[in-house]
Amino acid sequence: MAMTLTLSDSAAQGTQDAPRRRPAPVGAHVAIKGLSHAYRRHDGKVLDGIDFEIKAGEVVALLGRSGCGKSTLLHMLSGLTHPSEGEVVINGNTIREPSPKWVMMFQAPSLFPWMTVAQNAALGLKFTRRNDQIAKRIPEILDLVDLGAFADRNAQELSGGQQQRVALARSLAPKPEMLLLDEPFSALDAFTRRNLQRDVRQIARDLGLTLVLVTHDVGEAVRMADRVIVLKANPGRVFEDTVITLSEEERSGGSDEFQAEHSRLMNIYSQAADAPGEATETTNDFTQI
Numbered sequence: 001m002a003m004t005l006t007l008s009d010s011a012a013q014g015t016q017d018a019p020r021r022r023p024a025p026v027g028a029h030v031a032i033k034g035l036s037h038a039y040r041r042h043d044g045k046v047l048d049g050i051d052f053e054i055k056a057g058e059v060v061a062l063l064g065r066s067g068c069g070k071s072t073l074l075h076m077l078s079g080l081t082h083p084s085e086g087e088v089v090i091n092g093n094t095i096r097e098p099s100p101k102w103v104m105m106f107q108a109p110s111l112f113p114w115m116t117v118a119q120n121a122a123l124g125l126k127f128t129r130r131n132d133q134i135a136k137r138i139p140e141i142l143d144l145v146d147l148g149a150f151a152d153r154n155a156q157e158l159s160g161g162q163q164q165r166v167a168l169a170r171s172l173a174p175k176p177e178m179l180l181l182d183e184p185f186s187a188l189d190a191f192t193r194r195n196l197q198r199d200v201r202q203i204a205r206d207l208g209l210t211l212v213l214v215t216h217d218v219g220e221a222v223r224m225a226d227r228v229i230v231l232k233a234n235p236g237r238v239f240e241d242t243v244i245t246l247s248e249e250e251r252s253g254g255s256d257e258f259q260a261e262h263s264r265l266m267n268i269y270s271q272a273a274d275a276p277g278e279a280t281e282t283t284n285d286f287t288q289i
């Protein structure tokens with residue numbers, strides 16, 4: 001079942017008389033400027049000369065083969081890792097540390113199994129000392145992720161897909177400006193994965209959130225992203241920056257338009273994966289754990 005927007009404070013909500021309109025984006029604007037990175041225990045640079053911008057409210061996929069530096073780049077957008085060179089600027093400010101305004105979601109939902117769905121979903125608000133908002137916000141957010149009827153269930157009684165929905169609710173409850181997804185659906189079966197891909201895109205668009213996801217699944221990028229940044233490896237560099245022009249209906253798959261876009265992106269992905277690696281120099285002051 002597709003989720004419907006139920007957040008009372010979202011500008012996305014229409015009335016019975018007016019159709020639902022897409023809101024003005026409240027999401028983060030991101031500028032990645034001259035970013036390079038080397039790890040202390042890794043030969044050469046993992047990322048080199050990365051420059052691109054993400055518009056507020058845009059859904060962007062970072063696509064590339066294993067080891068090309070997608071997760072490293074995502075960690076830098078979250079403030080968890082600092083680039084050896086260059087900077088990530090969000091809404092005009094250079095990022096120096098993590099913030100509840102830009103939250104990461106991982107493949108493992110990391111719930112506390114002995115807590116209820118509502119208690120797990122409330123953790124983001126507790127950590128940001130907004131306990132007074134829990135009573136109003138959590139029922140709204142659980143409805144948004146289609147778990148309204150599961151609020152009092154223990155997390156361990158849920159399926160993998162439902163657990164990811166709880167993790168999504170926990171991430172969304174503090175009203176972030178940007179959601180960063182590191183292959184969060186890869187452990188799920190194909191049917192559950194597709195439902196979540198569709199619903200997470202819809203929620204991000206309805207709320208006007210910026211959404212950045214890391215994937216090596218071309219189909220996931222075509223279904224979810226407005227734009228795909230394809231990376232090559234050794235070192236990680238932008239190989240191609242391409243727009244997905246499908247309508248919401250075409251994204252569900254099966255149409256000729258979807259197949260054509262899938263083939264086009266698969267072709268770019270293969271070329272990037274086959275691109276030869278290059279040796280890069282690092283100096284002593286250009287290393288980081």
Ligand SMILES: Nc1ncnc2c1ncn2[C@@H]1O[C@H](COP(=O)(O)OP(=O)(O)OP(=O)(O)O)[C@@H](O)[C@H]1O
Pocket residue numbers: 039040041042046064065066067068069070071072073216289
């Ligand atoms: N903390 C670290 N120390 C040293 N090397 C690291 C560290 N983290 C990642 N690397 C290396 O950096 C490179 C890029 O890793 P990263 O996880 O960013 O790639 P990825 O594209 O997300 O890969 P995957 O799709 O397999 O998750 C890899 O060669 C990896 O071994």
